[in-house]
Amino acid sequence: MAGLNSFRDVIEDMFYNDIFNALSAFVEDNPSRLENNSYRVQNPDEAALSDFKVQFVNITESEGNEVLFDVVVSAEVEIAETVRRNRETDGIEQWFRVSCTAELEDGIQDFRISDIQIYSKNRRSTQNNLSEYLVPIIYKEHLDNVAEKFLAKYYPEALTGPMPVPSREVAKRMGLDVQEVHITKTCSVFGQIYFSDCEARHYDSDTREYKPLAVKRGTILIDPNVFFMRNVGSVNNTIIHECVHWDLHKKFFELEKLYNKEARSISCQVQEGIRPERNRTPLDWMEWQANALAPRILMPIRQARQKIEELIEKNKRVLQTENMADIMESVVFELSDFFEVSKQAAKIRMIDLGYTEAIGVFTYVDDHYISNYTFERSALKNNQTFTIGTQDALVEYALNPDFRQLIDSGKYVYVDAHFCVNDTKYIRQNESGYAELTDYARQHIDECCLIFDIKARRNDRYGAKYYTECVLFRNIVSDTIIEAKYSSSPQNQRTEARAVELKKISNEAKRTANIMRGLPATFSDTLVAHMDRLEITVENLEEKSLVNARTIQRMRNDERYQPKLGTIVAVCIGLQLNPVFSADMIRKSGNTFRATEEHIIYQMLLNSYYQNSIYECNEILQANNCKPLTKEE
Incomplete structure (x- = not known):
């Protein structure tokens, strides 16, 4: 338009x-x-x-x-x-x-x-x-009042006590007709509302072509495929989102129709990246208002607080724990179920209402939920996080020399989307032998993990802008939409000082130095020494490194054999070698790292990811169009 x-x-x-x-x-x-x-x-x-x-x-x-x-x-x-x-x-x-x-x-x-x-x-x-475009001027601090005014007008029952708001009934009371159709082939649009009678288009998945669809003024189209693919486009949220457009933005469209006969609908896309306020267009402001008001209508402030407090007390009794991460996980899940909204919407609403403990639950990074965690409220500022995806971690490692030096020091390891102090107080091995955060670390994440500044950016994968205003919290839609950059904050400086102090008093440092002094001079003998020390057989190492057993035997027994750098990296990860030992192995093999994307990834894997599985390391390489650390014949 x-x-x-x-x-x-x-x-x-x-x-x-x-x-x-x-x-x-x-x-x-x-x-x-x-x-x-x-x-x-x-x-x-x-x-x-x-x-x-x-x-x-x-x-x-x-x-x-x-x-x-x-x-x-x-x-x-x-x-x-x-x-x-x-x-x-x-x-x-x-x-x-x-x-x-x-x-x-x-x-x-x-x-x-x-x-x-x-x-x-x-x-x-x-x-x-x-505004001069007939869009309501709504300040953020007034959003809850506007939401309550909407409910008082169309569904006053929701203001009498906690209850789910039936979105289709609200639409019906407003005289709107909700229809489910496949709107686009790419599922980029999850809702549309029409302000004029017109002929729209919808995608016929059977014939794989777009077909005309006659729609009346006051029709809401929602795409069920988008709800299945992306949790941010939940049915109730989308219907209420469109109802807000109808209630607040009809005059905008009447104005536009004076000069533009094509002004007939609002298409709500899966979007990311919030335009700065000073650059927002009237359409941007209308989307911001609908985005912000829909969850506040579905979870009105007083009723949501009442239900949250009730669920917190209930889960403290049932779970018999004071671990707020576990309590909040259950509260978010039950709140989502009660108000019939997505878990992400329930989580963000809780944080918006001051329950910051919910930040560390249901955090979706790199296509999976990470473990719950808690921290001191004062540890994070706005637009900061303890969580960083592997892609952002690689970019920061490659481009930020201060961060790279910190990671190369061996004081931190990358575990469950966090860079955590490498100490047994915070890191342990799970049943499969790979690193995970200790219970203490999860309950004191600010004590042991680095903080990153975050900001929204374009998501080329979806080719649109981020749909929710809140850039602090990642979800299934926005797995790649946030850039995380290392923060030289006082909190990080305290964490770094703690890492240095722990390394000084750790027996691990003395043990590493003793092992280094006793290692042989050649690559082959050093590999044998590490395997003997760790009691790992050739067959075990083949399984953990995905390097062919015959190749491992040649590396052990043939001093003239020169394995590829990727093979040595795979072996080091399979052995879960301390970065000091990995660097020693690389040096003795005669290989060196070059300033290529692949070699930078190798270095980050060896310095901070070595306690993870070879499969996870390969996924990181393949995600960056690099060859995996596979078997070498």
Whole structure:
């Protein structure tokens, strides 16, 4: 929808003469009321309007199709005064407030001027105003009030106590018709609402082609395929989202229809990346409002708080634990089930209401949920996280020399989407022999894990913008939409100091130094020494490294054999070698790292990912179009 027209432009274009005539009569009748700064004419007894220019329009929200607005104009006025038979004239500028009403339906009807006054800035109100495009001006701190007003109008039962809000019933009460159709082939649009009768298009998955579909004004189309694929497009949220558009944004479309006959619907896409407020278009603001209000309508503030408190107390009794991560996981799940919203929507609503402990639950990164965790409230600032996906970690490792030096120090390992202090207080091995966070670490994540600054960015995978405003919390839709960058914050400095101190007092450092002093001089003998020390057979190492047993035997027994760098990396990961030992193995093999993407990934895997499985390492390489660490014949 290009070339949006403002209400100010429409009024000036269509009703200039009406305003001129009314203003001219006012000026002629009230010369003494003008704000006169003329030196030549002190007390005008005559005045005439020459011209005027619309400066801006103040528009007040009203029910139905009525529009109440003040047109503020700057006018050129000729004034005159007769003093002792001498006629003095001058020209002045005067601002006026022209109060008007009109009906906005299939054009502007019944335009009337109700009052004209000298303009005073003190009269300007910011309550219930519309923008110049007839979009409501809603401040973030007023969103819950707007949501309650919506419910009071269409479903007041929801304000009497906690209950799920039946989205289809709300739509029915608003006179809207909800239909399920496959809207697009790519599932990029999960909802549309139509403000005019028209012929729409829908995708027929049987014939694999787009077909026409006659829709009436007030029709909501929702795509069931999108709900299946992406949890952010849950049915209830989408229907209420479209209902908000109908309730708040009909006037915008009536305005646009004056000049653009194609203005008929809003398409709600799976989106990411929030445009800065100063650059938002009217369409952006309408989407922001619908996005922000839908969960607040489905989970109204007082009723949601009441239910959350009830669920917290219940789960403390049932789970018999004070571990808030486990309690909050259950609360989010039950809150989602009770209000019939997605887990992500329930989680974000809890955080919005001040339950920051919910940040560490149901966090979706790299196509899976990570373990729950908790932290001190003061540890994180807005747009910061302890969680970083492997792709962002690789980018930061490659581009940030300070972060790379920190990781290469061996003081941190990458575990469950966190860079955690490499100490047995925080890291343990699971039954499969791979690293995981200890219970203590999960309950004190701020004590042992690095913090990253985050921001939204374009998601080439979906080719759209992020649909939810909240960039702090990742979900199934937005697995790649957030860039995480290492933060040189005081909190990270404290964590780094703790890592250094733990390394000083750790017996592991002494043990590593003793082992290094006893290692043989050659690559083959060093490999044998590590396998003997760790009690790993050739068959075990083949399974853990995916390197062929025959290749491993050659590496052990043939000093002239020169294995590829990738093979050595796979063996080091299979042995879960400390980065000090891996670097020693690489050096003794005669290989060196180059400044290539593949070799940078190798280094990060060896320095921080070595306690994970070879399969996970291969996935990271393949995700970056690099060859996996596979068997070598």
